[in-house]
Amino acid sequence: MGKYIGIILLILIGFCFNSCTAFNQYSKFNKVQNCGEDNIFLCITNDSLKIKYQSFGGFDFANDSKEYKKLKVGKKPKFKNILLYGKSKVIDTDYYILIDNQEKKPGFVYKDTIINKIPITVAVSDSSNKINKEFLLQGLQISEE
Template sequence: MRVLLFLLVLSFISCTPFSKYSKFNKTQNCYEAYVCISNNSLQLKYQSFGGFKFANDKKAYKNLQKGKKSPFKNIIMYGWSNNLNGDYYLLLDNERHPENYQYKDTIIQNRKITIALSNSVTYKTNTDFLLNFKLNK
């Protein structure tokens, strides 16, 4: 009985919407107002605007979202911008599609990677830029 209770508690504690690959994310400033995000384990390279705050784990996500639950699972990275009044997710093997997001998928090394960009980011130049993938070379 104690073992079952321990396993149940452990499953709730370790439950996270973030992918096991999110811990391999690296961010660095590139160019003037941009941030380059890479994840070598997924062969992913992504460029974002510099005004975003990022989360790679559940704790950082809760701090940015004030405790709100994520609408997605298998999050590689989460970005939120007060300047653009919106957010986006980089997702691995996404199967959820809430209506308040727009999506772009790509396949990298037989894995589906999705960008989910909130519809509150409306300026076309911004959405086109944020829905763009780059592969590591």
């Protein structure tokens, strides 16, 4: 009997670790492709949410906790309900696209919007220069596809 209880506990603990993630369930539907004039930008689309985000090239992205850890950013993300995390060593900045964000942490600038009745926030690290911040904050739009 004790053997079965141990197995059940292991299954429950495993389920908790897999479901307790900072990334939103829709993040797995993100697709990245080159876009813009001469394909110098990256466009991230999420057909499930019908959104598109235009970013600079040279960013590495994370759509889940495992990818986030590979980027060696830190032990855990600074936010919850993350749709996308982007990091660039070239321009020394990072950003988060968040769904239904409730926190405004220091060290970031924010732009909130509602697309298809979903509150979405772009949070760009304050270390980025003004032009890069403005570009990254304006990158979110409704997907036409």
